[in-house]
Amino acid sequence: MSDKPEALPITVRGVTKTYGRVHALDDVSLDVKSGEFLTLLGPSGSGKTTLLMVLAGFTRPDRGSLKFGEDEMIRTAPHLRGVGMVFQNYALFPHMTVAGNVGYPLRLRKMSKAEASGRIDRALELVQLDGYGERSIDQLSGGQKQRVALARSIVFEPRILLMDEPLSALDKKLRDRMQIELRHLHEKLGMTTVYVTHDQREALTMSDRIAVVNHGKIMQLATPQQLYDRPENQFVADFIGDSTFLPVVRDGQGVRYGETTLQMDAAVPDTRTLALMIRPERVRLVDGAPEGMNILNATVTELVYQGESYLLYARLNDGAEIAVRGAIREGTFSNLPRVGDAVKLGLHRADTVIIAGEGA
Amino acid sequence: MTSAHLHAAGLRRDERMERWRLFGLGSPALLLVLVILVIPVGWLFYVSFIGADGNFSLENYERMIARKSYSRIFITTFQVSLLTTALCIVIGYPLAYFMSQLPTKWANLCLITVLLPFWTSLLVRTYAWLVLLQKQGLVNQWAISIGLWDEPLKFVHNMTGTLIGMVHIMLPFLILPVYGAMRSIDRDYMKAASNLGASPRRAFWTVFFPLSTPGLFAGSLMVFVLCLGFFVTPAVLGGGRVIMVSMKIVSNIELFVNWGAASALGVVLLVLTVIILWIASRFLKLEQMTGGGH
Ligand SMILES: Nc1ncnc2c1ncn2[C@@H]1O[C@H](COP(=O)(O)OP(=O)(O)OP(=O)(O)O)[C@@H](O)[C@H]1O
Ligand SMILES: [Mg+2]
Numbered sequence: 001m002s003d004k005p006e007a008l009p010i011t012v013r014g015v016t017k018t019y020g021r022v023h024a025l026d027d028v029s030l031d032v033k034s035g036e037f038l039t040l041l042g043p044s045g046s047g048k049t050t051l052l053m054v055l056a057g058f059t060r061p062d063r064g065s066l067k068f069g070e071d072e073m074i075r076t077a078p079h080l081r082g083v084g085m086v087f088q089n090y091a092l093f094p095h096m097t098v099a100g101n102v103g104y105p106l107r108l109r110k111m112s113k114a115e116a117s118g119r120i121d122r123a124l125e126l127v128q129l130d131g132y133g134e135r136s137i138d139q140l141s142g143g144q145k146q147r148v149a150l151a152r153s154i155v156f157e158p159r160i161l162l163m164d165e166p167l168s169a170l171d172k173k174l175r176d177r178m179q180i181e182l183r184h185l186h187e188k189l190g191m192t193t194v195y196v197t198h199d200q201r202e203a204l205t206m207s208d209r210i211a212v213v214n215h216g217k218i219m220q221l222a223t224p225q226q227l228y229d230r231p232e233n234q235f236v237a238d239f240i241g242d243s244t245f246l247p248v249v250r251d252g253q254g255v256r257y258g259e260t261t262l263q264m265d266a267a268v269p270d271t272r273t274l275a276l277m278i279r280p281e282r283v284r285l286v287d288g289a290p291e292g293m294n295i296l297n298a299t300v301t302e303l304v305y306q307g308e309s310y311l312l313y314a315r316l317n318d319g320a321e322i323a324v325r326g327a328i329r330e331g332t333f334s335n336l337p338r339v340g341d342a343v344k345l346g347l348h349r350a351d352t353v354i355i356a357g358e359g360a
Numbered sequence: 361m362t363s364a365h366l367h368a369a370g371l372r373r374d375e376r377m378e379r380w381r382l383f384g385l386g387s388p389a390l391l392l393v394l395v396i397l398v399i400p401v402g403w404l405f406y407v408s409f410i411g412a413d414g415n416f417s418l419e420n421y422e423r424m425i426a427r428k429s430y431s432r433i434f435i436t437t438f439q440v441s442l443l444t445t446a447l448c449i450v451i452g453y454p455l456a457y458f459m460s461q462l463p464t465k466w467a468n469l470c471l472i473t474v475l476l477p478f479w480t481s482l483l484v485r486t487y488a489w490l491v492l493l494q495k496q497g498l499v500n501q502w503a504i505s506i507g508l509w510d511e512p513l514k515f516v517h518n519m520t521g522t523l524i525g526m527v528h529i530m531l532p533f534l535i536l537p538v539y540g541a542m543r544s545i546d547r548d549y550m551k552a553a554s555n556l557g558a559s560p561r562r563a564f565w566t567v568f569f570p571l572s573t574p575g576l577f578a579g580s581l582m583v584f585v586l587c588l589g590f591f592v593t594p595a596v597l598g599g600g601r602v603i604m605v606s607m608k609i610v611s612n613i614e615l616f617v618n619w620g621a622a623s624a625l626g627v628v629l630l631v632l633t634v635i636i637l638w639i640a641s642r643f644l645k646l647e648q649m650t651g652g653g654h
Contacts, residue, residue, distance in 0.1 A: 058551055079554040079563075091548035095570045104566075105556035156557065 007035040007192045008069040008159040010055065015064030017050055017216075024050040025061065026216035032194060033208075037186050039195045041203040042213030043239070048196045051213070052162050055194060057081050068160060083160040084153035084191075088168060090145045092137045098124070098148050099133035105156040123155040124148075126185065143174045150182075154189060161186075161193045167202065179205050200240050204228065212236050230266065234358050237277045244322050245275040248354065255354055258318060262294050264352035273357030278347065280311065280325035285337070286346035293346040298322065300341050305333060312336065314343055401630070408623035420624035430608075434628075437604045440519075440594065441587035444526045445534075448583050451527065452534040453576065459535075460542035467543075474535050482529065486596045489525045490516055493597075517599025525593040533586060534579035541575025542568075574644070581640050585633055605629050 010032040017025040024047045032038045040048040053059035054066065057078035066074040073081060092101050099120050106116040124130050127147035132140075140148065146166060153161060166182075167175045183206050186193055197203050203210050204224040212219045212227065212235070220232045231237035234245060248257045255262050257276055268274065289295055298314035301321065310333055312324040324345060326332065337343050411417030424430045459470045477485060492498050493515035500512040515521050545568060553563035591606040598604075605625055612622035 056551075056555055058555075077554075078551070079557050079559055081555075082557070083555070085552070085555045087548050087552060089546070089548060091546065091552035093549060093552075093567055093571075095567075104553070104558075108557040108562060152556065 006159060007190055009034040010160065010192060010194070011065075011067040012051075012055075013065040013067075015051070015054055015061045015066065017047075017054065017059060017061040023047075023216045025054065025064075028064070028216065028218060030211060030218060030221065032192055035190045035192055037183070037193045037195065037206060037208045039197060039203040039207040039210045040213055041197060041200060041210050041239075044198060046213045047216040048198070048213055049164055050216075052085075052164050052194060052196050055160075056083055056085050056162055082156075082158055083162055084156070084158035085161070086146075086149050086153050086163040086166045088164045088166065090149040090166075092145055092148055092152070094137050096137070097133065098129070098135045098137070098140070101137065101148055102133075102152045102155050104152065109156060119155055123151040126154070126188075127151045127181075142169050143178065146170065146178065150185070154185075154191070159191055161189075161191045162195075163193070164196045165198070166195075168197075168199075175202070182206065204240070212239060214239075230353060231277065231355055232269075233356050234275060237355055242280055242323065244278045244280075244320070245355075245357075246278065246316075246320055246322075247357065248274050248276045250274060257294075257296075260294065260296070262352055262354075263292065263349040264294075264354065265350050266353055268354045269356045271356040274354050275357040277353045277355050278322055279351070280323040282347065282351040283322065283324045284326070284346045284348075285312075285324065286344050288344075290346060292349050294349065294352055296322070296345045296347070298343055298345055300337050300339050300343055303336060303339060310336060314345060404623050404626055404630075407619050408627045410620050412618070412620070420620045421628075423621065424624060424628065433603055433605055433608050436602060437588060437629075440522060440526065440590075440602065440604060441584050443523055444530055444587050445580050445584045447523060447527045448530050448534040449576070449580060452531050452579070453538060456535050456538040456542055456575075457572075459539055460545075471539070474532050477528070478532065482592055485529060486525055486593045489521070489528070489597060493521055493524065516597050518601050519598070521597035521599070522594045522602045525597040526587060526590065529593060530583045530586060533582045537579040537582070538572060538575040541572045541578075545571045577640070577644055581637070585637065588629060588633055 010030070012028055012030040012032075015025050015028045016023070026047075028047075028051060030051075040051060042048050050059055054061050054064075057073075057076060061074070064074060065072065068081070068083075093104065096104065099117075102120045102123055103116050106119060111119070120133065121130065124132060127150050129144060129147050129151065132144070132148075137145065137148070146169070149166070163182075167178050170178060179202055195203075195206065204227075207224055209221060209223055210227055211221045214235055220227060220236045222230075222232075227236060227240055231240065237243050237245070246257055248255050248262065250256075250268070251261065255264070255268055255274060255276075262276065284293075286293060286295065296316055298316045300312060301315050302313040304311040304313075305328075307328075309325050309327055312326075313321055314324060315321050322345060408420055409416055409418070411419045455474075459467050459474075462470065490497075494500075495512045495514070497515070499515065503509055504512065515524065549567050549571065550563050553567045554560065558566060589606055590604065591610065594602050594604050595607055595610075605628075609622045609625050612618045612625065
């Protein structure tokens with residue numbers, strides 16, 4: 001595992017899979033670059049696992065094309081695809097030891113005993129389980145099982161690695177640590193990785209790019225920052241982070257919310273209906289009218305203490321409710337306005353994002 | 361805090377009471393075992409050491425060693441049991457595998473069909489085979505009428521008939537535990553194996569089969585042990601040509617009214633069965649311990 005295996009790009013074209021009337025995958029096309037860490041993110045039942053199973057060869061789609069590098073793979077049997085996969089429940093063989101599990105793909109490849117045991121040791125070392133080889137599977141904790149499953153899936157140096165919610169069974173602390181470790185491992189090994197999760201924070205933390213999936217379709221494929229700051233549609237904006245949407249109208253070159261003409265840096269999408277996306281942590285309570293700020297007048301309806309931050313709900317004049325989140329330091333909380341107070345909400349022009357409205 | 365000693369004594373008493381109650385629930389069954397198992401088996405041992413003259417003697421056991429016919433009976437018993445077990449495995453394992461791969465709804469339907477024979481009595485099923493397989497039976501008539509063979513074949517009153525009947529009756533005892541073990545094998549194991557590069561055949565032999573062996577051992581053992589003491593089917597379908605220990609016991613009592621000899625046979629069969637179970641249990645544990653790795 002000293003030199004990196006050559007990574008492979010993945011090309012998916014027009015893959016469709018229906019179960020009865022359900023479109024688990026609806027004409028999905030996707031390019032995963034060589035060596036990239038790409039995450040499929042979406043709500044439950046959106047088709048993430050189905051897409052991964054198509055890549056691994058366990059689900060036969062109705063139609064479509066799948067290429068690893070230049071090779072068409074859509075009709076290749078799973079055991080001939082040479083991709084590594086970490087299953088959600090790890091799927092470690094209970095009748096083999098840790099070393100037996102990790103060495104399984106090497107035995108299938110008829111590798112000599114000496115070479116195999118060297119590789120097993122290095123793989124276990126990589127996941128920080130050196131010396132665990134002789135343990136049986138049921139003597140391992142959840143996190144250790146996860147590592148063994150990972151070691152088993154990379155020991156034969158696949159050029160593509162697939163992971164289906166590999167961290168979902170772990171507690172939060174361990175999950176946070178494993179996220180960083182998986183990321184480091186990916187940098188070290190450099191294999192093309194497709195990762196499935198429904199945890200948006202996990203996706204934002206780990207990925208080079210994220211494909212947001214809904215109803216078997218890819219809603220947007222972009223870097224984490226693009227996805228968060230410039231979502232292309234309301235679904236993505238809603239799914240990633242919290243946000244409120246205010247209906248706005250086109251007014252000549254600009255955009256108007258009620259009587260207020262909005263200042264903004266970003267371009268306005270070309271759709272019939274438009275919405276202003278407001279993230280709670282991008283809104284500020286302001287006095288007067290600072291430079292570069294869009295100001296909205298509102299009345300406080302609720303104030304919640306959340307430890308590291310406060311969450312304030314305010315009703316705009318048209319009845320829409322907006323959440324404002326701010327850090328608490330130096331006694332901010334006691335200086336905050338009370339329920340019923342009139343406040344001015346400021347949204348900086350750099351944070352003013354107009355997206356396509358619902359039904360556009 | 362100190363006043364109640366944190367209720368230590370009371371809690372201990374509750375614990376004790378709970379155990380007694382649990383024991384109380386088990387006591388009727390314990391009593392039953394004592395009355396219908398321990399006492400009769402003790403009596404069996406006792407009788408087997410009583411000679412024809414009513415005094416203590418080893419003659420029942422000496423006769424068993426001295427006479428060739430006895431060892432032949434034991435050999436036949438083991439032969440029939442082993443063959444039946446082997447045939448049950450050959451027929452039952454693939455069937456259980458097939459069932460385990462079906463969707464639950466269809467698998468349950470299959471399971472009911474497998475269990476269906478239990479609803480009719482053993483005797484009825486055995487005589488049904490006699491009707492089917494005898495010289496003028498349905499099978500011979502049908503085969504001759506379509507020209508499969510010309511002369512009626514001898515299916516009953518021999519080893520063949522005995523085996524057919526016994527395999528039919530024993531099959532569910534093998535299928536049930538094997539099917540249970542197979543159902544509990546996570547389908548992801550096979551996917552993982554194939555993802556790691558195993559062809560379907562390799563995946564089966566390296567992952568599925570080893571994980572199904574506990575069920576296979578349990579089922580085989582059950583069939584084998586049940587066969588050892590089997591009476592009705594070999595008696596009817598063997599037609600006197602296949603003599604098993606159980607039949608010798610019956611003839612000792614009914615023909616010769618020799619309770620001592622019959623008891624001695626029973627004791628030997630019992631001891632052999634216990635030894636086999638003991639060896640098998642050692643073997644099973646070893647299997648679980650060494651199953652991994654290599
Ligand atoms: N074997 C199957 N038979 C019928 N429908 C299926 C099957 N597998 C998946 N589906 C359906 O296809 C859709 C997509 O399922 P999939 O498992 O890909 O979702 P997912 O995004 O992985 O969800 P989750 O986050 O809950 O794992 C769902 O509506 C699901 O009910
Ligand atoms: Mg899933």
